[in-house]
Amino acid sequence: MYNFNYQKASSVADATGKVAAADDGTFLAGGQTLLPTIKQRLANPSDVVDLAGIGELVGIADDGNTVTIGAMTTHAAVAGSDVVKSKIPALAALADGIGDPQVRNRGTIGGSVANNDPAADYPAACLGLGATIVTDKREIAADDFFTGMFETALAEGELITAVKFPVPQKAAYQKFPNPASRYAIVGVFVAQTGGGPRVAVTGAGQDGVFRQADMEQALGNGWNADAVGGVSVSQSGLNEDIHAGADYRAHLIGVMAKRAVAAT
Amino acid sequence: MPTVSMTVNGKAVSADVEPRTLLVQYLRENLRLTGTHVGCDTSQCGACVVHVNGKSVKSCTVLAVQTEGADVTTIEGLATNSELHPMQEAFRENHGLQCGFCTPGMVMSAIDLVQNNTNPSEQDIREWLEGNICRCTGYHNIVKSIEAGAKAMQG
C-alpha cells in the first residue's frame, strides 16, 4: 500500500472541498473495494477523505412511493431495514447477498454505485428499479448514470449523497455467482414499475450493467417467466473470462431472468 | 503521523500510525495481538475478522485510523480468566479446528452470526461463513461447533 494523507470529513461540503483541494483525492466510504485496490497498489491517491463521520449520509427514508437510502448506509443496514423489506423486498434480498457478512457490515450503497464494478449487484437494482442517484450537485437517473465498466456520470469530485428507489409493483433479483469471487457472473434484476417492466443485467456486459430491451418487451406483453426465458439473448458485448464465456453468460441471462420473474 | 485512539479488548490504547496502517497491522504489530491473522490480500479469507463496535469486520480491509474511538474486540478478548467463551468452547468440544490459523476469524464471525440469528440452521451457518475460508476441516465440524455454540450462547 502506498502512503497517503487521511482526512476526516464533517459534512458533504467539507468532503468535496477536501477532495477538490487535494492533488489526487478520493472519497472513502466503506472501503471494501477502495482499500483492497490501494493495498494491491492499483490505486495511489494522494488523499483519502473519510465520509464515515457525516451523519446526514446515513439512513433510510420512506416517502411513500420512494425509498431513499443515504449513500453511507451499509449493505447490512439495507438488508435488515424494515422499510426496505416491506417496500422493496427484492432490494433487501439483493443487499443481503452482496459479498459476505463482514463486507456487508462495512460496504455502502454509495460506494458500490460510484464504483460501478461490472459484477456488482447494486447497479442492477438501480437500473432495474429506475432509481435516481442523488449527488451533492444534482440528481441523475440511473439510465444516465452507469456509462461503462467502472465509469459513471459523476464529475470529478462529485459525491453521491443518496439513492432514491421508486417502489415497484413487484421485483426480484437472481444472481449466478462466480464460484471463486462470488461476484455476479450474471445477475438479473426484474421489476414491474410505474413506467413498465424493467430488466437490468449485471456481471455479463463488457460495459457494465445494462437493460435487456427484448425481455422488457416480452414482459410488457405479459408478466410471465416463460416469456422472458424464451427471449434469445445476443452474445454480442458480453464478457469472456476463465469462468464463463459469452455463450454461457447469454444463456445464464435467460435462466436468471426466468427465475427472477418466477420469484416475483 | 496521525494519532489513533480506541478501546481494544476493554483497554484504552493510543498510538501514532501511518494512515496506510491497516487495523490488522495495528493489532498485530503495535499491540502484539497476534491472534488476528492475515491469510489473503483480497479480503476474502476471513482470518482477520474482529469485532468493531460489536459487528464483525475484516481488519485487513479497515484502516486503523478509521477505527478512531471505536470499541474493538479480538480473539484475545473473548475468554475471561482463562474461561473460554461458549463459542470457543464449542469449537474445542466439536473439533472445529485443526491448524488453528483460520480459527480466530471463524470464532469472531460465528459470534456475530449468533448475535444476528440466535438459532441458525446448518444452511444459515454455511451461508454466513462465505467470508471465512478453512482449508483443514472441510467445514463439517465448524458447522457442528457453531450449532452447539449458538445453543450455548443462549443458555
Add this chain to the structure above:
Amino acid sequence: MSETGIGARVKRVEDFRFLTGKGNYTDDINRPDQTYAYILRSPHAHAKINRIDTGAAKSAPGVVAVFTGADVEEVGGLPCGWQIHSKDGSPMAEPKHPLMVADKVRHVGDQVAIVIAETYDQAKDAAGLIEVDYEELPAVVSMPEATGGNSSLVHDDVTNNVCYDWELGDKAAVDAAFDKAAKVTTIDLTNQRMIANAMEPRAAVGEYNAATGEYTLYTTSQNPHVIRLLMGAFVLGIPEHKLRVVAPDVGGGFGSKIFHYAEEALVTWASGQIKRPIKWTAERSESFMSDAQGRDHVTHAELAMDDQGNFLALRVSTLANMGAYLSTFASSVPTYLYATLLAGVYTTPVIYAEVKAVFTNTVPVDAYRGAGRPECTYLLERLVDKAARETGIDRAEIRRKNMIQADQFPYQTPVALQYDVGNYPACFDSALKASDYDGFTQRKVQSEANGKLRGIGISTYIEACGIAPSAVAGALGARAGLYESAQVRVHPTGSVTVFTGTHSHGQGHETTFSQIISEAFGVPIENVEISHGDTDKVQFGMGTYGSRSLAVGGSAIAKACDKIIVKATKIAAHMLEASEADIEFKDGKFTVAGTDKELGFGDVALQAYVPHNYPIEELEPGLDENAFYDPLNFSYPSGCHICEVEVDPDTGVVEVAKFTAVDDVGRVINPMIVEGQVHGGVAQGIGQALLETAVYDDDGQLLTGSYMDYTMPRADDVPSYTVGQQSVMGASNPLEVKGVGEVGAIGSPPAVINAVLNALEPLGVQDIAMPATPRKVWQAIQGAQVAQAAE
C-alpha cells in the same frame, strides 16, 4: 481402554492456545532489531535478464540492503531429494534452482531480488524502484508442445524439456495380454494443477548471532530437520551445530510446506550479511506464484479385459509437469508415489507405466495432499467406470469381481509393492451400505421431480503411506533415510516430555501422541507434553508428510516407551525386592505377581532420579530413552468413497448432495481426529473435482492468482459427510496404524466425477474434465445435445 489412552475420543490439548489467539506462528515471531524483506519477483514466465539496476532502491528510505542473483551465484541451488533414472539408465536432468536468478527468469514469481528495510512497506516501496531490463522469450506452457522438439527450452541444456523418461512394469507381458484381450477400454484424462493454499502463507525469519556464529531460521515447515539438512549442507554450507531451524505453530501444509524454499535460505544467508534478523512473510498473491503446486498430469491409459470383464492388463502413459525447476521431492511424485499404486485394489496381473517429466515455464510442482496417489486413483476409477459402461457390467459388480480378496494377503502387485493386510470387499460393502446405495433410485426420482439430475459415483482406492522403509526408498532413488526419531523423557515426578521428529500443523499430534504415552504408562495426558519443531530440542527427524507421522513417528515413540518400561521394570524389581520376571506393569502400576506389593509409575521415576535405593551397578540413573524407527513396509490404507450429486441442467451447477467415506486406516488412536482428517481431505477432493484449478495462459501468466479466480471450497460448497471405518489392523508397525492424512483427498475426486457423469449419462455426456465447473457441465450438456441432434 483408559480415558485418555488409545482409542479414546480425547479433546485436543492444543486447542486452548489456538482458540484464544495464543498460537505462535512464524509471522507472530519478532526478533530484536528485526528488519523486513520483500522479494521482487518476475512478472514474466520466461525472459532473459539483461540488466538490473538497484541504485535507487538502495538509497530509498529505510532500506538496509538489496541483493540480486549476482550476489548469490556462489551459493548453492535448492536441491532435489530424489534421483530418478530414465528408461535408458541415464539420471534425470537436474538444472540448478538458484535462490535468485541472474541469467533468466523461468516462471512468473521467480525470485529476482531481495530488498531489506526497516519496515515491510519501505522494502516494498523500494522494490518498486528496481529497474530490471527483461528480454522476453517464448514461454513453454503446454507439456505436449514442450516435448515436441520445436519448443523453446526452459533450461538451455535440457533437451526437449524432458527431466526424465521413466518406466515401471513388464512391457512385453502387458503387450501380450492386450493382444489376446476380448475388450479394451481406453481413456485420456488430465489431473489438473492444484494449489495447496494452506491458510497460513509461508513466512521465514532468519537470524545470525555474530557472537557464536550460529544461524537460526524460524520457518513455516512440515519438517525442520530436513530444512536444516538441505539448507545447511547443500545451499549455505552451515554445519548442523551452527544452524537451528524452528518450525513453530504452522497453519496447514498439505505438502506445500515440506519443501525447502528459496526465501528460507535467503533470509538466513542475508541475516549473516547484514548482521540483523530478517522477516519475510508471503502475501497470498506471492503464495500463488511461489508455493510449489500439485498434480498436473496428462495421461492416456488402456485396460485390457477378457469377455467376462476380468482385468487382464493395464497400460499407462503419463506426462507429468515439473514446472520450471525440480522442487524438493518433485521427481518422486509421478513415479514411485504414482505408478506403484496402479494395481489399486484390483488383481490386474500385469501393468506397465511410462512417465515423462517435463519442465515448463510455470511454478514448480511437487507433492500436494496425496501426492501421486490421487492421480493414480482418479485414473483407475475413471477407467473402471468407463469399462463398466462399455461392457455393460454394473459398476459395483465390475469392481467387486476384480477385487483382491481378503485371503490373498500379503499380495504382491505387478508394480513393486507388496500389500500387507486388508479387506477390500468388506470396506466396499460397508460403504455401499452406509451410503444407502440401494436407495439411490428413489432419491433420483425425488431429484427429478425437483428438476435436478441425480447421479451416484463410486471410487475405491489403495494408498501406500507411512513413508518409508529407508532401504526400499534408497533403492528407488531417495537421497535420505525415512525413519523417524523419538525421545521419551520421564521426569522425576512421573510427568513426561516427548520429543518427536514429526511436525504437527493441524493433525493434532500433541493429543494423539499424548494418548500413546497415556496408554503406555497409565498417566493422564495432562502429565504429557509433546515437543516438536525445533532442531535444538529434538534430536533428529524427517518430518510430516505421506501420512507418516503416526505410523513411523508414533512407532518410534512406542519403541522408546518400551525401553522406558524395560528400565523402569528393573528399577521396580530392585525396589520391591522381587525378581524382574515377577514384575508386572499395568495401568501405571508395577506389581509383584501373586502379592499385593505395588509401586506407582511416579515412584519408580522418582527413584530413577533420586537413586538412593537403586541397582546402581547395573543401571544408570535417569529415565530418558531414545528410539529411531524405520518401518518394515509401507502401510496401506484403503477404502471406498461414494458420492451423490444433483446437477441443475439449466445452469450446470453441481451440488454434492451426499458423501460417504468408509476407510481402513488400521488402528484408530483418536476417532475424533481421524474423522476430522477425512472431512478435510474429502473437502479438498471435492475442491479438485468441482472447483479448483490453476490456469496459465499461453504466455505463462497465472490467471488464477488470487481467491478472486482460484475457487477455494467454502462452507456452502460442501455437504456434511458420512464417515466410517472398516479397519484391519496394520501389520507393518507396532501401533498397527496405517495413516489417515491423505485418504480423503485420494478417494474422493473420482467418486464425485463418476457421480457427475452418472447424472449426465441420460443426456449423452460421456466425459468431463476436472474441475467440473458449472460452465463445463453446461458445455458438456450442450455438446451432447448437438451430437445427439446430428445423429
